[in-house]
Amino acid sequence: MITPPLTSPSEVVTNLVGALFVIPIIFGIFIKAPKLVIFGFIGVLFCFSDSTWGELQTSSNIYSRGVGMFYFSLLNLVLITAAVAALIKRLANPAGQPVAPQMNKYFLAFFFLMLGHVVVGLMSGIDLDVILGYGGMLNLLNMMLFMYLVIVAFESDKDVKLLLFTVIALAMARAIFGAIRYFVFDGDSANPYRNFEGLDIKIFFFDISDNYVAALAAFVAAWLLTTPTLRISLFWKVFLLGLLALEIAAVALSFRRSSLIGMALMFVFLFLNLPGRRKIFFAMLAAVALASVAGVFFEQRLQFNTSGGILESLIYDISPGRGGIKDGRFYELYAAAQSMEGHWLFGRGTWGTFYGDFGRLEYHGSNFGFVHSGFGHIVLKAGIVGLVLFVAFLGAFIRYYFKNRKYLTGTALLVADAGFAGFLFWIPTLLIGTPIIEFRTMLLFGFTIAMPFVGVAMQGYQYRRYVAAPQYAPTGQLDARPA
Incomplete structure (x- = not known):
């Protein structure tokens, strides 16, 4: 979550000068070589944490x-x-391939919904910076913009393979950094379990986005190791197994339940897409990994929450013994729902807040402008209308993936599968986390949504280059065009 820092005069001048010089340069570079800008974003998003919650000094x-x-x-x-x-470049070449037309209506709907909130907010005397604040719905538009930019930037075989290489390299570098910090020093400084709850544990990464980066790299490594059509050397098998172990450890030692559940969903998806014999080997490997992760997770964190078993520990704050929705973890959502009277259709506005028992909501501090649920946050800000639009957007993504997956092969299939697996990772966070108010999280979510579109575009590029011109087609090229 981005909060405005105190800005000194020197910082104001520095930021202004930087903006005046950098923004026109970015404009020109994107027109000429869009992938360079997107690689820059990916480098920042994969390597720099955004979470300050849990730090003693923010x-x-x-x-x-x-x-x-x-x-x-x-x-x-x-x-x-x-x-x-990108828009200007597109208008200059209207005959080009359409960019994710399945998603355009949802982007326009959210844009006009946001515009309506701006108009109503200004008429109600709300400051524009509050209406457009990151605690509202702005990051939904940021997510969609980044999704479009990623789709535009990558199309050819070379570009997509470079994208996958960059994802693996940056994720590995980030995990090595986290491992050194965890095993040699004191772990992530953003550690609410130790700093706020007094638990004597270190964590690998607290930021959910760091967990996503690790889980995504783990999925790519596992996909490459298990796909039946790929033959890789012993050296690369050892490298990928090491990468897989490192990234799984990064998620496990971060002690985030939503991350573990999300990664489990990713690997269940991979398991379901494997042929019969490979499922047995994968299931055995996954069982060993799951037992190890569950043991470490229970020993290091969940032992502090209950004296019961692992399952009881995992749901310690939402179990029936907590007294129901009014007394458990979901009291926050209950309080927010009680605050929605008369605002269910369009929400309380991007600036809206909820109210409840301040004692039970002490962890919110003085900020009641968000709830721990991405879906719930959208309802709070934009009502049922906003929620329906967002669910329809996700539904369009799911339909697109399954409609086109059967046409994809090789690298295109890996990219698309990684995107859908990444979407599965984010489901627990959308249910019980705070993704909408986090700039980094929502851009990575947009990156996830873009990946199947990139895979299909790559397949289409191969079709246009090789199948449409068979005299140049190498042996074993595509014989079907993606829908």
Whole structure:
């Protein structure tokens, strides 16, 4: 979550000068070589944490630069600039391939919904910076913009393979950094379990986005190891097994239940798509990994929550013994629902808050402008209308993936599968986390949604280059065009 830092005069001048020089450069670079800008974003998103919750002393980070001076952070301004450049480039070539037309109506719907909130908010005397704050719905639009930019930037075989290589390299570098910090030093400084709850544990990564990066790399490694059509050397098998173990350890030692459940969903999806014989080997390997992860997870964190078993520990704050919805973890959602009277259709506005028992909501501090549920947050801000639009957007993504998967092979299939698996990872966070208010999280979610579109575009590129011109087609090329 981005909060405006206190900005000194020197920082104001630095940010202004930086914006005046960098933004036009970004515009020009995206027009000429869009993938360079997107690689820059991916480098930042994969390598820099956004979470400050759990730190004893909160400080600004790369995602909050410029917020004290502009309505948006500098990174957000770069994102908007790149999106404008992409639009101009598209208008200059209207005959080109359409960019994710299945999603356009949802982007326009959210844009006009946001515009309506701006109009109503200004008429109600709400400041524009509050209406457009990151605690509202702005990151839904940021997510969709980044999704479009990723789709536009990558199409050819070479570009997509470079994208996969970059994802693996950055995820491995990030995991090595986390491992050194965990095993040699004191782990992540953003550690609410130790700093706020007094639990004597270290954590690998607290930011859910770091867990996503690790889980995504683990999925890609497992996909490459188990796909029946790929033959890899012993060296690469050992490398991928090491990468898989490192990334699973990064998620397990972060002690985030939503991350573990999300990663489990990713690997269940991979298991279901394997042929029969490979399912047996994968199930045995997964059982060993699951037993190890569950044992470490229970010993290091969940032992502090209950004297029962692992299952009881996992649901210690939502179990029936907690007294029902009014007394368990979901009291926050209950309180938010009680605050929605008369606002169910369009929500309480991007600036809206809820109210409840301040004692039981002490962990919120003084900020009641969000709830621990992505879906619930959308209802709070944009009502049933916003929730229906978002669910329809996700439904369009799921339909697109399953409609086109049967046409994909090789790298295109890996990219698409990784995107859908990443979507499965985010489901627990959408249910019980706070993704909508987090800039980094929502851009990575947009990256996830874009990946199947990138895979299909790559297959289409191969079709146009090889099948449509068979005299240049190498042996074993495609014989079907994606729908």
